[in-house]
Amino acid sequence: MGQTRRTWGRRTLAATIAVTLAVVAAPPAAQASPGSISSWALRQLVTANGVMKHLKELQRIADRHGGSRASGSPGYDASVDYAERVFRRAGYRTSRQAFDFQTFLINSPSELERTAPAPAGPLPHRIMSYSGSVDATAPVTLPTGDPQGCAAGDFGPANVGTIVLISRGACPFGQKGRNAAAAGAAAAVVYNNTTGDLAGTLGNDYTLDFGVVGITQALGQELAAQVDDGLTLRLHTDTYRGQARTENLFAESRWGDPDNVVMAGAHLDSVAEGPGINDNGTGSAAILEIADKMRWFPTRNKVRFALWGAEEANLVGSTRYIADLPQAERDRIALYLNFDMVGSPNYVRFVYDGDNSAFPPGTGSAAGPPGSGAIEKLFHDYFASQRLDSAETPFSGRSDYGPFIAPGVDIPAGGLFTGAEGIKTPEQAAVYGGTAGVSYDPCYHQACDTIDNVSKKAVGEMSDAIAHAIITYAWDTRSLSTPPAGPTGGTTAPAGEGGGLHDHEVEI
Template sequence: MKFTTAASLLAVSPLADATKPLVSSEKLQKLITEDGLMENLEKLNEIAYANGGNRAFGLPGYAASVDFIYEEISKLEGFKTWKQDFPANFTQTLAAEVTVDDETFRTVALTYTPSTSEEGVTAELVHAPEGTAACDVANYEGIDVKDKIVLVERGLCPDQTTFAGKVKPAAKAGAAVVVIYNSDEAKLTAGTLSAQSPDYVPTALIDQEPGKALKARLDAGEKIEAFAKVIQTIETRITQNVFAETKGGDEKNVVMLGAHLDSVQAGPGINDDGSGTSLILENAKALQHFSHKLKVRFGWWGAEENGLVGSRYYVNNLKKNEVDNLLAYLNFDMVSRGFFGVFDGTGEKKGPGGPPGSDVIEDLFREHFKAKDIEVTPAGLTGGTDYVAFLEVLKKPVGGLFTGTGLEQDACYHQACDNITNPVPDTIYKNAQAAAHVLSKLAIDGVELLPKIPSNSTVGSIKRVRDDASLHFHDVLSGVEGKPCDHDIV
């Protein structure tokens, strides 16, 4: 019995891996290979196509992705692994149609929209107030929208929403249905209201071109009858986060890396976010060969595309001592094509910034890329991906990498073509090396480099960063098209 106890203590001691060489940036980077990164993506691609073309939460492709990651991390030496069950609202669109004059437009039903009747709604089409005026119900005075279909352009409202901020005023004014047309040429395949609400009416999204054409006809005084139908099923399903944590390292100081494991229902999600999934997996595989002063934890999040549900659940269920022990969080969501984006920890380049210490993480990434003669694009910590709960609730230092979602960066964003042909192998390789550099630095010198931020009264209540998950957080960060974020928090 005494031997078992001693062995157990050794297993969690910082000296448990003392026989291994101490990790360094150069050594860790050498074990990161382009082939290894791409092999993971090929496996995720195979999983998607074997399961209806996606790896979305609540569907077989995600369950298979969980199995794949768990099988891989279970092979790691010196790690403990586990899964975390949590509930999330699963949505699936059964019908989405907007038709005018026998022309049916490409239509997307926003996630968490109420449904119309099975027969749909046929009614007069009316344009909402223009611009931010559509964000305030007071501006509907003098516009008869009762029981009608309201056409409104997507755009950022003062409350920092791009969908919900346009839907709620129209609904309050009496609209039967809201049809939002996109504010740029991107052909969106998904958008979300983040959560169900009695303040919404059935809402559909159409492309910019038909939206502008309809507006022009209405502006010319034409009376238009439109048909809209939106049917969506919403139910609670149990899904999982996956974790791997080093047995060695100081348990009072934990560095965490994360990436979301799910895709949207529209495609395989190989860049978004198979790339981040692969990046942290390869870093975990490399780290097993070294000793390090701090404990390192890797997390693969579920239901990110449904509103950061997995990471939010994880943060809200941490114990006080677990919060106190967490030193920093690094996030990797879309890292295989586009620019080399580093989250702006100071907020001086692409604000807002992060909690104290976020600037240090940014500097570590920037120094690495500078040494490699790679130009860095600043990415704002504007919300919409899995660092949000760590930043907003725990006030922990955050950082990470991101390669953009503008058409120039990823024309297949949230689409069926985000498959194995989408990633740029050299891009994910260079980002994985950058992650290895920062990981090695923090795993050795993290206590000296970063402030220790203890648990406080903010734990357990996530404040809204955005409340309409329109495109994806990446659209704000790209700095190319200035789009508002997607996975917004309510």
Template sequence: MAEAEETVPLTSKQQQQQQKGGCPCSKTVLVVIVIVAILVLIAIIIPVAVVVSKNNRPRKNSTEPEEETLTSSVRVENIMSHLKALQDIGDANTNSEIPSRSVDDQYNASASYVQEKLDAAGYKTWIQIFVVPVFNVLAPAVFKMTANDERVVTFVEDYDFSVMRYSGNGSVTGEELFRLEREQKNNNDDNGEAVPTGCYAADFEKIKEGSIALLPYNTNCTYYQKARLAEDAGATAVIFYYEDEEFNTQGPSKSRVRGDELNETVSIPVISLSYPLSRQFGGDEKQKGDIIIETSTSITMSYTYNLFAETPYGRGDRLIVVGSHLDSVQEGVGMNDNGSGSSTNLEIAIQIARLNLEPVNKVRFAWWGAEELGLLGSKFYTSNLTEEEIADHALNLNFDMVGSPNYLRGVYNGSGFTDGSDEMKYACGKIQEVFEERFAQQNLSYSIVQFTGRSDYGPFIDAEIAIPAGGLSTGADGLKTTEERNMYGGLANAAFDTCYHMECDTIDNVDQTVLGQMADASAYTLQKLMYVKDLKSFLSDVNYKEDNSNNEKIRFRKRRAVRIEPIYKFQP
């Protein structure tokens, strides 16, 4: 049985409250209930408000530019602006009837424009002065043949024939032709194998005094060496001709017949023939008759200079030289050759300064003078480096003709470099890989092009200097193959640049699409290499493992930290 509850009598005050229906704890309970309800309501409302707030927040415009990197900031419209300025400078040439930015024309004005832009960007600039021989054509040349029936055939300059650069001056008439085949049997070889001709004095032993030497194009030695040997053997003039059918679309060449030293020239007239005319003089049915050659030329000595600027940051003993020649030929303003490369170089330099990048490895920008006279600016630079300065140079990047109208995307074949050590080949190949890497990221086809030393990287990879190099080119006077047409479009069996070294190489000759793509690859490659912590090991050690920590963030003037594009290793 349950116990009975004890009854406690109420006080009078409690009785009054009870009669009114109240309780001494009712207000407290009510307050607690209200507070709990409010808290529950807040717990429900706040997350909803946050979601609504997020959903109603103005979204970032999808067209807004991403954080700037070097590659994104190097824009083709800015490069074209530099090209327009260089075009105007060339058009203002008063030294001749042809617009030009050559050494004796508007090169100095071109360099002043670049220097002003660099100064405005905050760089300290300097120049390196040197003397160059300038070849001048004083009057149109004459090339005629008098046939046996007394008829005179006059050939057309720059169509049938051309005066080669640094040809001697004079007038020659003669019937005796001394002709060398492209190859001849080597009597000193037990196998009797054919060897290229024209590179040894023995090749000219049978020449008669006063003869005109008819010599084949080949690259086993320089045209100067061949012409010099012919002159020393008694020739009064030299005619270069095409022998191989692979040159059946080639016009006459204006290649140089001058050596590396200032006094290495010839004094006799030197001309070249187109392929069709070569067949008449060097083919099976050879023309006979009196030949008349007249050239009116001179060589004058002029001062010119290289222009430099470099980043204030970075290791000076891991120096990256980014070079492009700024001069043009006398025959035109050279907007593709090489306004395109030098303007790209300038815009990259400006953007590095604008973004206030602080590279690990110092970058020296160079605008070479007198490239069109035989790489004279870059040769002067490298030949005046001390052994210690050579050791401080990590590599050279070269950009020459990066806007050809019938283009390919060419990467120099550093991995195929055969004229140096295995170490040089490996280093040049590593530079090549970075360019390939960017084209692969962009899903752009590219071609590996000859690494022959034809441009200003040549003096760097010379055996006595041995500074690794790499670069880009969109093609010059070579012919586009059918395979290349299928890769890039354009015209097969036509030159990559049909205005190469001609007056029509104006700003309208530059393809802006490929110019932008090559500028992007140039900026990307420099951006990667200038942040490699141990650049010498990167270029030399097959076991080197890249530390990308420096590539994760780059610093800007406002000290904002942003990511650059991720770097991948491309496996072709």
């Protein structure tokens, strides 16, 4: 039986390739229905097992390098080397872009403890990226002004020498930390203003030796109620911040119109805390699997794959790429597709809301450049064609598509996402399965983001959708210039505040 299955698989693969090559050799048919037959053929070749093979290799790399693949570390460098070998074996021209950035490393696990009143003991928390080091036991106070602590005047003499408990909202986390430090506080704890963990960043320009951690809204409210009862906390953080060097990796097809480039990318780096197999090994592995199988598809447009470095340091790699790219080269990029976390264990099929049709002003989402709505519709239409539900998630610029859609750059963009620290609703659980009341990825930005933290089912569904989009636009990008006909939204309610926002929370 095993031999029969292997033979069947080889024959199916060979037949698929033969059909594909016949199709792509017939330009009139491909033009009449751009990408449709090629999409089917490519999706036969792209498999969840193929993506998982790359994920297992990224896990092995992390295991050999201290459990992390963070930019600037040997684990990241080995990840780049591996990915480049995959691209080169598939026949792509590869290049690297090196750059310096401010790195953040955790020397030892952070600790947050309640020392008084009872019950004393450790408290769940998440260290903010770029936090300074601190070891303080002190009484807890609230800001003397606005609880969000966005102005220097929100802190006063009562906060001196204390650990200040600050609400999320209205301004960047780094601004809250700077204000508290300037007022003479010993450290700061920021509590969420919605459900779910708070895994934020103070920004790679935050250099104060002042510790800041995040906690849930429920714990924050509990602690705030104890302030008048003499609440005392101990906070310990031990971190390193300094200059490091890292790289972006690019792979470009040897065929296709160089004046009409279809870009698809994912960040390859993890956070320092763990191996980053879902975030964002899954996006990177899907790109590698699709690029490998697209060797058989000499498409009309040039295809450029990007694996970004230092995304977890606030989109440094993609920002550097766009900043260094001459205007003439920017003009050659027809669109950019981004895939950041596509295997979350408690997943939803999220599509970036490119035309911002689902989110009101003030939610952090905005319409992308013209053409972004068409990309959104392509993904929703694909899922509908497979009888799969999908939902919108804010187009907030919180992943590597952000620099592409920035004012003055204005490259159409879109992409997919399966959820991070946001909480799955009962309505979503009823449609997508999984568990309501639990985050989409309970190991988001943690050491437990290993190969065991990935849904193979999600990987299979999302990699097929990614393959469909890339091959469709690799044949024809004309739909980007035509306003979408009909609704662009998904089949279920969009993700709201805290629901599936992949935060790189220098924002609020």
